[in-house]
Amino acid sequence: xxPKLASLREALAAHVRDGDRxxxxxxxxxxxPFAATYELIRQGRRDLEVIAPISDASTDIxxxxxxxxxxxxxxxxxxxxxxxxxxRRAFEEGIPHRIEVRDHSNFSLGMALMAGxxxxxxxxxxxxxxxxxxxSNPELRVIENPLADEPDPVVLVPPLCPxxxxxxxQRADPYGNAHHWGNQGVVQEAAxxxxxxxxxxxxxxxxxxxxxxxxxxxxxxxxxxxxxxxPAAVHPSPMTGxxxxxxxxxxxxxxRSRTRxxxxxxxxxxxxxxxxxxxxxxxxxxxxxxLRIRRRVLSPPVNYAGD
Numbered sequence: 001x002x003p004k005l006a007s008l009r010e011a012l013a014a015h016v017r018d019g020d021r022x023x024x025x026x027x028x029x030x031x032x033p034f035a036a037t038y039e040l041i042r043q044g045r046r047d048l049e050v051i052a053p054i055s056d057a058s059t060d061i062x063x064x065x066x067x068x069x070x071x072x073x074x075x076x077x078x079x080x081x082x083x084x085x086x087x088r089r090a091f092e093e094g095i096p097h098r099i100e101v102r103d104h105s106n107f108s109l110g111m112a113l114m115a116g117x118x119x120x121x122x123x124x125x126x127x128x129x130x131x132x133x134x135x136s137n138p139e140l141r142v143i144e145n146p147l148a149d150e151p152d153p154v155v156l157v158p159p160l161c162p163x164x165x166x167x168x169x170q171r172a173d174p175y176g177n178a179h180h181w182g183n184q185g186v187v188q189e190a191a192x193x194x195x196x197x198x199x200x201x202x203x204x205x206x207x208x209x210x211x212x213x214x215x216x217x218x219x220x221x222x223x224x225x226x227x228x229x230x231p232a233a234v235h236p237s238p239m240t241g242x243x244x245x246x247x248x249x250x251x252x253x254x255x256r257s258r259t260r261x262x263x264x265x266x267x268x269x270x271x272x273x274x275x276x277x278x279x280x281x282x283x284x285x286x287x288x289x290x291l292r293i294r295r296r297v298l299s300p301p302v303n304y305a306g307d
Contacts, residue, residue, distance in 0.1 A: 001175050001221075001222075003174035003175060003227075004174060004175060004176050004224060004225065004226050004227045005174050005204070005226075005227050005228075005229070006226045006227070006228060007228065008035060008036065008039050008200070008228045008230050008233075008276070008277060009039060009043075009276060010226075011198050011225075011226040011228050012036060012039050012040060012043060012045075012198070013043060014226070015164055015196050015198060015225055015226060016040065016043075016045060016048075016163075016164050017163070018045055018046045018047050018048075019046075019047045019048070019049075019069070020045075020048055020049070020162075020163040020164055021048075021049040021051060021072075021160075021161075021162045021163045021164075022048055022049070022050060022051065022162060022163060022164045022165070022166065023051045023052065023113075023162045023164070023165035023166065023167075023190045023194060024036060024037060024050055024051075024052050024055055024058050024059070024062075024166055025052035025053070025054060025055035025056065025058055025059070026052065026053070026113075026165065026167060026185050026186050026187045026189075026190040026191075027168075027182075027183055027184065027185035027186075027187055028053055028054045028106070028183060028185045029054055029056060029079055029183075029237065029238075029245075030182060030183055030234070030237055030238045030239060030240060030245075031167075031168045031180075031182070031183070031185075031187075031234055031237065031238075031239055031240075032055060032056055032058050032168075032234055032237040033058070033166045033167070033168050033200050033233055033234065034058055034061075034233070034234060034235060034236065034237065035200060035230050035232075035233035035234075035235075035277040035280070036166045036198070036200065036233070037058045037061055037062055038061075038270070038271045038274070038277070038280065039276070039277070040062065040067060041061070041062065041065040041067060041267070041271050041272070042271065042272065042275075045067050046066070046067060046069075047068075047069040048062065048067050048068050048069060048070075049068075049069060049070040049071075049072060050062060050063075050068055050070075050071050050072070050073070051072045051073065051109075051113075051160060051162055051190075052072075052073045053073060053074045053075070053104075053106045053109045053110065053185065053186060054073075054074060054075050054079075054106070055073060055076060056077075056078060056079050056237055056250070057077075057078045057084065057236075057250060057253055057254075058237075059071060059073065059076045059084070059087065060076055060077065060078065060084035060085070060086045060087050060257070061086070061253075061267070061271075063076075063084075063086045063087050063090050063099060064085075064086030064089075064090075064096070064257065064263050064267065065096075065267060065271075066096040066097060068090075068099055069099065069100065070099060070100040070101070070102060071087070071099060071100070071101050071102070072101075072102040072104065072109070072160065073102075073103075073104060073109065074103075074104050074105055074106045074108075074109050075106075078250055078253065078254045079250065080247050080250035080251050080254060081250065081251060081253075081254030081255075082254075085254075085257045085258050085259075085263070086257060086263060087099075089260065095260060101136070102137050102139060103132075103133045103136040103137045104133065104137065104157075105127060105128060105131070105133060107125065107127055108123075108125050108127070108128055108133070108140075108155075108157050109160070109186070110186040110189060111123035111125055111157050112157045112158065112159055112160040113159075113160050113162075113186050113189035113190050113193045114186075114189045114193075115157065115158070115159035115160070115193075116159035116160045116161040116162075116189075116192075116193030117188075117189050117191075117192035117193040118192075119159075120159060121158075121159070122141075122156040122157055122158055122159065123156075123157045123159070124145075124154045124155065124156060124157075125154070125155050125157055126154055126155065128140065128155045128157075129142070129153060129154075129155060134155070139158050140155055140156065140157060140158075141155070141156040142154070142155055142156075143156060159193070160193060161193050161194070161195070162190065162193060162194040162195070163194065163195050163196065164194060164195070164196045164197070164198060165190040165191050165193075165194035165196070165197050165198070166198045166200065167180075167187055167190065167191060167197060167198070167199055167200070168199075168200040168201075168202075168233050168234050168239065169199055169200070169201050169202070170201075170202050170203070170239065170240070170241065170242060171201055171202060171203045171204070171205050171209070171210070172199050172201035172203075172204060172205070172210070172227050173204065173205055173206060173207040173209070173210050173221070173227075174204060174207075174227060175207065175221045175224075175227075176197075176199065176220075176221030176222070176223070176224025176225075176227055177207060177210040177211075177217055177220070177221035177224075178199055178201065178210065178217065178218075178221075178224075178227075179210060179213065179216040179217065180216065180217075180218050181216055181240060181241070182239075182240025182241065183240065184218065187218055188218040188219055191218065191219040191223060191224075192219055192223065194223075196225040196226075197219070197223055197224045197225055198224075198225060198226045198228060199224055199226070199227045199228060200228050200230045200233040200234075201227060201228065201229055201230070202231055202232075202233075202239065202242055203229070203231075204227070204229045213302075214304070215302075230277055231281070232277075232281055232284075232288060233277065235249075235280075235281075235284070235288065235291070236249035236250055241293060241297075242292070242293055243291050243292060243293060244291045244292075244293055245291075246287075246291055252266075253266060270283075
């Protein structure tokens with residue numbers, strides 16, 4: 001097998017096209033690939049459908065930059081501030097342009113990705129019954145359970161099969177095998193449902209390191225298209241065991257993006273005038289290093305011996 005290493009710029013330029021359906025933020029609040037968000041903006045991607053249960057400010061930034069045609073998600077905003085100002089402006093006022101929205105709950109979005117991963121025509125759920133989501137998402141269908149003797153409505157959730165899933169991991173080998181620990185969110189479902197998977201790894205290790213702890217591998221390396229070594233790719237979101245959340249960064253973004261002019265100034269400062277993520281890390285300087293997790297909470301050793 002050939003190594004799959006690429007720079008972030010190379011990986012996104014080669015594998016993300018205008019109009020693609022892309023997963024960003026499959027782990028809910030942590031492990032959000034902000035480095036990919038910024039690079040997609042620099043490359044001028046347009047008409048994307050962003051799929052994410054909770055993308056924190058990532059989707060809001062892409063919407064404000066004019067990259068998004070449709071949002072399929074459970075929540076868009078800023079965990080440190082609440083509302084996503086760009087998201088609301090786009091939906092309500094068409095600034096910078098109108099976007100489509102396909103509402104989900106966190107659960108139904110995970111089930112949609114699971115259906116895509118397993119090749120199922122739909123996933124049945126009950127939790128959406130009685131919710132406004134049924135009115136706002138025309139792709140959902142309510143039917144009577146054909147196996148029940150009594151009235152038993154269920155919601156059919158169609159599968160989601162993204163074109164690309166961008167997934168941050170703590171470590172990976174050059175061939176796409178990776179360790180991911182902490183909150184798993186819908187990482188596994190997104191990777192197996194997507195046509196292409198791009199890993200953003202904190203560190204690159206030898207295959208033997210990954211093979212020594214196979215239960216931390218959520219999906220096989222052969223589904224991975226590209227492996228990018230990009231430390232702090234998740235900033236300002238946290239990564240289990242590596243980075244704390246940069247709450248002040250989120251709060252600053254929330255305050256400045258309240259107006260269109262404020263957002264454009266923020267975008268110029270942190271994305272458009274910064275050539276790549278290495279320069280972004282340098283711009284953060286000591287602030288980034290202060291976010292590094294020093295405390296160690298280790299799991300007990302396990303024995304994989306078979307005889």
